[in-house]
Amino acid sequence: MQQSNTYIIVFSLILTAVLGGLLSGASQVLGPAQKKAQDLDTKKQILGAVMPMDEVNSKTPEEILALYADVITSVVADYQGNIITTNDKGGPMIAENVNVEKNYKKSQEERQYPVFKYHKAGQEDNVEAYILPVFGAGLWDAIWGFMALNTNLESVRGITFSHRGETPGLGARITEGEVMARYVDKTFVDSNGNIVSLDMVKGENNPESKLGPHKVDGMSGATLTANGVNAMLNNYYGYYQNYFDKHAKKGAMAVN
């Protein structure tokens, strides 16, 4: 059946309008639930940096939110290390709402830097770990995560990574618990107090004796993703130095 051009155009327009309406309706209806799910996921990752991910995953959403409220307090700092208390619209600044990806596109001096402080419930002054969001480029697309530093502000307490498009089985392995655990107790500072880079090396199954405190065993076949991870961690460790100098009590390291 051969239809006229007018018929085809009108048909296409109506179809587009109907399908478009359907989609925008769905997005409106599902929006709040999606926001909640995303929020929960971020909080899970933050908690995952200071406790085993299995433990976090075994909890119900309500338990996670309650735990998060108990043990995490957050602030937002600017590049000079000063605390920002109001957002662009004049409302209170909430660290969980800072979009690290959007900030990543600004120059480093203009970014907002959220800090999540982990402490025992009710002991907000006795910080046990500083959790920093990190963001960077992997091989194919964005990678991000949360890095928890011990109170000496030098060594890693735990780390969680996420990625958008790394190769399954190769670069995507950064999200495996075993790979993330390789960072635990590695440090950004050498015995002379100088900041050195903490890098994931090329090649896998390197003996611990060969790696030392500033090198992390690599992922075979995923050196380019590892390079992205290295740049991300070292950059963000650098960005937070001003905040650490001004606000974090480095002396607390002995307590830890």
Next chain:
Amino acid sequence: MSTETLEMPVAKPKEALLSKRRKKFITDPLNDDNPITIQVLGICSALAVTTQMKPTMVMAISVIFVLVFSNLLISVMRNLIPGRVRIIVQLAVVATLVTLVNEVLKAYAFDMYKELSVFIGLIITNCIVMGRLEAFALNNKPYDSALDGLGSGLGYSWIILAVAFFREIWGSGKVFGYPVFEAIGMDDFQANGLMVSPVGAFIVLGIIIWVQRTKTGYVEH
């Protein structure tokens, strides 16, 4: 008036909801005309998502949903769709359904969304979907088309679930995330890394096709 009645086809006895002919729409794609093993469509997602049973299950349900409803919608519109733009109309309908699935997963199964998002999007290009629309839904009634979609979807699903079963049990010693080997006291089970990589899916799928064709005697011409 008399001529009119003559031209009217004799009213056929109403076909049963699941008559023999309609049952074939569902049973055929399960084995004799399986979309993956016989028609060799939808291989890409069969290889990609089948490392574990759980995401495979979500993928299977999503594909069944998209197949049934795209077949249904296209069939309802089949007499309205202009022949010259039918492919793009099919694509628009399929893309809308896939986006809906993706949004629902994002809202209610965020972990699955993170894991599967890329592959859910690729259902649009799953050859089974467009293939059924072109071959069936454009020429058949809505109910039959929906059944046909369901059949093809189930045929796809059982194959990818079978592949995922073998890959998960060999690759990580689990079924739906439950460690079976530990449960029966085999703590020293050595997982096979090959099964976790896409190569494992090729091997398992190949063996399934081999076994199936040996049984049915199907030969490529």
